Amino acid sequence: MAEMKTAAYVCQGCGLGERLSTQQLAQVAQKEGKMALVREHPFLCSAAGVQAIRDDIEKDGVTHIAIAACSRRAKTEAFHFPAVAMSRANLREGVIWSQPDTEAARETTQEMADDYVRMACAEVKKMKAPAGNPEAARNTRLLVVGGGISGMTAALEASKAGYPVTLVEKTAALGGWAAKLWKRTPAREPFQAPAETGVAAMIEAVRADPNIEVRLSSTIARTSGAPGRFSVAIATESGGAATEDFGAIVQASGFSLYDASKLPELGFGKSPNVVDQAGLERLAREAAAGNAPIRRPSDDGEVKTVVFVQCAGQRDATGEHLPYCSGHCCATSIKQAMYFKDANPAVDTVVLYTDLRVPGNGEDFYRSGQSKGVVFTKGAVSAVEPAGNACSVRFRDLILDEDATIENADLVVLATGQVPNSGVDIEKVAQNEPGEWQPDANSVLNLVYRQGKDLPLLRHGFSDSHFICFPYETRRTGIYAAGPVRRPMDIAQAVEDATGAALKAIQAAENAALGRAAHPRSGDLSFPIVRLDGCTQCKRCTVECPFGAIDEDEKRYPVFNESRCRRCGTCMGACPVRVISFENYSVDTVGAQLKAVDVPDEFSEKPRILVLACENDAYPALDMAGMARRTYSAFVRIIPVRCLGSVNTIWVSDALNSGYDGVMLMGCKHGDDYQCHFVKGSELANYRMSKIDDTLKQMALETERVATYEVAITDIERAPRLIDEYAAKIAEIGMSPLKGFA
Amino acid sequence: MPTALNEQALARYRNDFLREVEERVDEGGWVKMCMQCGVCAGSCPFGPHWEHSPQKIFMMIRAGKREEVLASDSMWMCTSCYNCVVRCPRKLPITTIMHGLATYAHRLGLAPKRQPTRDFSVIFWENFTRNGRANEIRLMLRLWFRDGFGAGIRKALAMKEVGLGMLRAKRMSPFEIFGGHGVKDVKGFQAMIRKAQEIEDRKRGFSK
Amino acid sequence: MANKDYAFYPGCTSHYRGSASNYLVSVESMCRTLDVKLTQIPDWNCCGASVSYAGSGELARHVINARNFALAEQHLPGRDVVATCAACWLNARESKEQLDASAGLLADTNEALKEAGLRYQGIASVRHMVEVLIEDLGYEELGRHVVKPLEGVKFAGYVGCQTNRPFGIAGESFENPVYLDKLVETVGGQAVADYDQKVTCCGGALAVSEPEKSQAQIKDIVESAYDHGADMIVTPCPLCQANVEIYQADVNQRYGTKFNMPVTYYSQLMTVAYGGSAEEAALDGQIIRATRLEEIAATPGKR
Ligand code: SF4
Ligand code: SF4
Numbered sequence A: 001m002a003e004m005k006t007a008a009y010v011c012q013g014c015g016l017g018e019r020l021s022t023q024q025l026a027q028v029a030q031k032e033g034k035m036a037l038v039r040e041h042p043f044l045c046s047a048a049g050v051q052a053i054r055d056d057i058e059k060d061g062v063t064h065i066a067i068a069a070c071s072r073r074a075k076t077e078a079f080h081f082p083a084v085a086m087s088r089a090n091l092r093e094g095v096i097w098s099q100p101d102t103e104a105a106r107e108t109t110q111e112m113a114d115d116y117v118r119m120a121c122a123e124v125k126k127m128k129a130p131a132g133n134p135e136a137a138r139n140t141r142l143l144v145v146g147g148g149i150s151g152m153t154a155a156l157e158a159s160k161a162g163y164p165v166t167l168v169e170k171t172a173a174l175g176g177w178a179a180k181l182w183k184r185t186p187a188r189e190p191f192q193a194p195a196e197t198g199v200a201a202m203i204e205a206v207r208a209d210p211n212i213e214v215r216l217s218s219t220i221a222r223t224s225g226a227p228g229r230f231s232v233a234i235a236t237e238s239g240g241a242a243t244e245d246f247g248a249i250v251q252a253s254g255f256s257l258y259d260a261s262k263l264p265e266l267g268f269g270k271s272p273n274v275v276d277q278a279g280l281e282r283l284a285r286e287a288a289a290g291n292a293p294i295r296r297p298s299d300d301g302e303v304k305t306v307v308f309v310q311c312a313g314q315r316d317a318t319g320e321h322l323p324y325c326s327g328h329c330c331a332t333s334i335k336q337a338m339y340f341k342d343a344n345p346a347v348d349t350v351v352l353y354t355d356l357r358v359p360g361n362g363e364d365f366y367r368s369g370q371s372k373g374v375v376f377t378k379g380a381v382s383a384v385e386p387a388g389n390a391c392s393v394r395f396r397d398l399i400l401d402e403d404a405t406i407e408n409a410d411l412v413v414l415a416t417g418q419v420p421n422s423g424v425d426i427e428k429v430a431q432n433e434p435g436e437w438q439p440d441a442n443s444v445l446n447l448v449y450r451q452g453k454d455l456p457l458l459r460h461g462f463s464d465s466h467f468i469c470f471p472y473e474t475r476r477t478g479i480y481a482a483g484p485v486r487r488p489m490d491i492a493q494a495v496e497d498a499t500g501a502a503l504k505a506i507q508a509a510e511n512a513a514l515g516r517a518a519h520p521r522s523g524d525l526s527f528p529i530v531r532l533d534g535c536t537q538c539k540r541c542t543v544e545c546p547f548g549a550i551d552e553d554e555k556r557y558p559v560f561n562e563s564r565c566r567r568c569g570t571c572m573g574a575c576p577v578r579v580i581s582f583e584n585y586s587v588d589t590v591g592a593q594l595k596a597v598d599v600p601d602e603f604s605e606k607p608r609i610l611v612l613a614c615e616n617d618a619y620p621a622l623d624m625a626g627m628a629r630r631t632y633s634a635f636v637r638i639i640p641v642r643c644l645g646s647v648n649t650i651w652v653s654d655a656l657n658s659g660y661d662g663v664m665l666m667g668c669k670h671g672d673d674y675q676c677h678f679v680k681g682s683e684l685a686n687y688r689m690s691k692i693d694d695t696l697k698q699m700a701l702e703t704e705r706v707a708t709y710e711v712a713i714t715d716i717e718r719a720p721r722l723i724d725e726y727a728a729k730i731a732e733i734g735m736s737p738l739k740g741f742a
Numbered sequence B: 001m002p003t004a005l006n007e008q009a010l011a012r013y014r015n016d017f018l019r020e021v022e023e024r025v026d027e028g029g030w031v032k033m034c035m036q037c038g039v040c041a042g043s044c045p046f047g048p049h050w051e052h053s054p055q056k057i058f059m060m061i062r063a064g065k066r067e068e069v070l071a072s073d074s075m076w077m078c079t080s081c082y083n084c085v086v087r088c089p090r091k092l093p094i095t096t097i098m099h100g101l102a103t104y105a106h107r108l109g110l111a112p113k114r115q116p117t118r119d120f121s122v123i124f125w126e127n128f129t130r131n132g133r134a135n136e137i138r139l140m141l142r143l144w145f146r147d148g149f150g151a152g153i154r155k156a157l158a159m160k161e162v163g164l165g166m167l168r169a170k171r172m173s174p175f176e177i178f179g180g181h182g183v184k185d186v187k188g189f190q191a192m193i194r195k196a197q198e199i200e201d202r203k204r205g206f207s208k
Numbered sequence C: 001m002a003n004k005d006y007a008f009y010p011g012c013t014s015h016y017r018g019s020a021s022n023y024l025v026s027v028e029s030m031c032r033t034l035d036v037k038l039t040q041i042p043d044w045n046c047c048g049a050s051v052s053y054a055g056s057g058e059l060a061r062h063v064i065n066a067r068n069f070a071l072a073e074q075h076l077p078g079r080d081v082v083a084t085c086a087a088c089w090l091n092a093r094e095s096k097e098q099l100d101a102s103a104g105l106l107a108d109t110n111e112a113l114k115e116a117g118l119r120y121q122g123i124a125s126v127r128h129m130v131e132v133l134i135e136d137l138g139y140e141e142l143g144r145h146v147v148k149p150l151e152g153v154k155f156a157g158y159v160g161c162q163t164n165r166p167f168g169i170a171g172e173s174f175e176n177p178v179y180l181d182k183l184v185e186t187v188g189g190q191a192v193a194d195y196d197q198k199v200t201c202c203g204g205a206l207a208v209s210e211p212e213k214s215q216a217q218i219k220d221i222v223e224s225a226y227d228h229g230a231d232m233i234v235t236p237c238p239l240c241q242a243n244v245e246i247y248q249a250d251v252n253q254r255y256g257t258k259f260n261m262p263v264t265y266y267s268q269l270m271t272v273a274y275g276g277s278a279e280e281a282a283l284d285g286q287i288i289r290a291t292r293l294e295e296i297a298a299t300p301g302k303r
């Protein structure tokens, strides 16, 4: 493969032959694209067409091919030639399907196609077939951190799939919170009564599983490496530590209960008769052990009235307590009220709620509670006042709109919320400088990653995971968050969550062994290559990588960990000296494309607009718009990018200097409810583009000439409309004054 | 009789009015199933006129507000339009419960005095159980004259136009005043009703 | 086709010279044309209407309805019980559903019925006349007999409450049932499609005990018919008919309106469209004359 031999293939199928002069396209490929070999084919994706390409590769030693046919997202199985570098000119979805089939449009349609052929030829010559990750390593042992329901589920599921697991638990026993419950809310039909927790059986199963090794009273003292080769120091209480290697990690570190002593107005701490939900579980278990009804803690008296106060220190608007809903506690209170009702229907149980939230089949459970006679009252509790053995619960009845009091409550149960055990907040706790690394007692994972010791957080202290598309994917490749550390949840949800996370962890370990990327570019063999001699040690890549893939050596040069990398290209977009690239995607591959476009002169009335479209959402949306025959301006030239984060500002200034009249960037939604597949990419791009106004002013250009849009994959109608609106805007401000100078 | 019943009920239930309603009011067992969504309150045609919507009545029952509920005139404002019933997400037979609560309050003697619908209800029942079918003329006359003779004449005069119109339209017969139509087996009809009430009283604990 | 036999339950208001006698007369005319045979349940009794609850209690209410079923089963075996009055139908059907669902209730009911020498077996089913028309005959059959389409007459179809809720007719929506509009169109009339007071409550029995509140409802019902350019209101319910027609004078007095909107029964429309005379359609039973219908009835039609 020393020498580059290029070939271009122009397809005439799918109507391309009728709508376009493929002969002219072939000429463009030959003359302007300088392709050594150019073929037209009536039906390129057919067995014969594919065979022709294969023959050229095998017999003629073709190394670089440009396929001018359908979108790169179509016919991927037919056009699968892993041994060569390949580019695709999108003539079908991107040209004939998105342009009107009229005589008037014929000329501009052909011009569009010509340009896409020029671009594909220019691109492929800058590409190389990826050789694969040199750092690939196979280790199929998984580390699960946390021995509660989530952790045990992850361990059991991984083991069932044939993967060995080491399960690390901080305390001296497995079971976590669930082991402290007397019963759980039911997860099965008919959702009518509290159910056995099943924790004992689960612990038994873990113990009996030869594939699972349990480390109790142990914590993680240090984690380094990458998927396929994590090296983890597991410390025991006695002070010993052993380092072991793992392929992937599941973090199921669970939650802590919100500290009820922050709620003195609700009587907590003033009387033993005011408990949190965990406190009531304890009473219930003690009572069950003695085969007796639950007694009043203060004097062991009979319990006749129990009041449940929902949302205690939760859904709080004052900023003092938890702002969010923990989701499970309404159902938990219903369950606890049933502890009393099932034992003795004469006990009065009142649930005071402002909104009763019982997602899923919780509705059936709620009804069951009602039919058992649990009284539900919509009321906002202002105070719980213990006096002697009784408590008065003062509240506003929100239905009857009056102040009310329940006197003589024997027990008051506060429904406090879940606080995630997510370790340290890396935004607030800086990582140690290279060479000075120390473990942090508050950290769960103690990562030596440059960006910090634990998983980045999203909101309210929960570990960030891609909650819309890939719920278990955190921002550290190969480390999967499961259970309430990720978001508040109940047992049933945690089981499902942990199962998913275990499977993702297995996938990550296997991908790492093959040197391939994890989602969303799963299977990609390319990886960032840095030309260190040009690096200025600016640290932008290290800081901006959304996945913490880049560390620093002691001389402050970036150290790329290929297996931790998701191949988003954000580092490439960030690098001011442009020394980061991929074999099949680089500053040059895109730069060559935008420069290959034929930019007509100022008087042609044919502006050129460059669209850099995210390949995950905006580009598919535009393809689908084509499939639906939604037309858009013939003046755009669209280049797919891995992520808006990979857009290097040089592309924008190159385009403007080459006489383009406008540049549109289309990427995913960013912010707290981001949809960016690479979490931070579109946010960073947005930030970078906000700075470009100054550049435009220096170039004496209108700021409108660069515009950034949030486009979702569902924007099939909207994306073409945005293009047309932008084209109209450009028509309004006029052609670029920079044409012809490049 | 109502007073004795009342005391008995009070003693037996003390503060658990919900349970009392469950045992003694038609479809009362449904009250606990209300989820307080308020759809019924927003659906009721006479909503603006009554103090407590069905939603509130059900909440008051759960709050143990026995006197307020039974003395409320709200249940008597139900027109049996069934709007609430078809809309209630919990499928409560609200209309029947409202009528049931009204009936219960009436039996205990706690319902509001001279409540027009209460009076009408009783008059209607007595009217048609007399011979098995409703007699519209006698029904109207009794209703108009329930406030005394003078008021009755005034009301009759006020309604004179309506009555004459009905007469002219042959939709009223003055002869109905003297007996009118009815079932042939009046005896059996009445015995059957007595029996039904006897069974119910026994089952609901109104009698032994 | 047709030729169907039913056990007829006319109800208290429909009898000779009752407030809904015009309903009865027109139903009989309509059924003659449609070859539907109605045989009165011998010695039927009042259903209890919607307002007699204070005196009755739950069981008595079911027992009086069960008495009618028992009589129908005994004297008119195999026939469906058909009511024309909305309240009769609703009460009867409610009792039937409860009785069919609870063996205990059925036993208690039969214990009481024994006093009248009767027994309910749970066979007879309860229908409304409109169900018979729509489900047993169908719009096509109903349209086949039209000889004088009610062309150019605009009807506000006022369905009201009790033929609509809680059971409904032919599974139609509670919020916007359309069967009445379809009936109007079947006989060649024009239905007000967006009549927004279609299912508003007229006050029902409370028109008597709470006249002010009910008349506010009635005002809305009539006003909207005017707003939509209706010539008259048509309804399937005798209580709706009576309330909305009779109290217009009171509404006029209370609100200073000048309402004079005829309120007719579907059966009157059908009788006229089938070529019946004003008398057969009992148009002389209107307090507010339905002149447009009278005119059509008076024109000679091919019969
Ligand atoms: S689940 Fe219920 S108690 Fe818990 S925070 Fe949410 S609304 Fe409040
Ligand atoms: S920014 Fe993206 S491409 Fe660069 S190292 Fe990080 S994950 Fe890989």
Ligand code: SF4
Binding pocket: A530, A534, A535, A536, A537, A538, A539, A540, A541, A542, A558, A571, A574, A575, A576, A577, A578, A579, A580
């Ligand atoms: S962004 Fe570029 S210059 Fe800066 S540290 Fe990374 S590789 Fe070096």
Ligand code: SF4
Binding pocket: B040, B043, B044, B045, B046, B054, B077, B078, B079, B080, B081, B082, B083, B084, B085, B094, B095, B098
């Ligand atoms: S049925 Fe009674 S309570 Fe229900 S909406 Fe109608 S009037 Fe109100």
Ligand code: SF4
Binding pocket: B033, B034, B035, B036, B037, B038, B039, B040, B041, B054, B055, B058, B084, B087, B088, B089, B090, B091, B092, B094
């Ligand atoms: S509609 Fe039903 S559930 Fe809602 S408040 Fe009324 S009775 Fe309760």
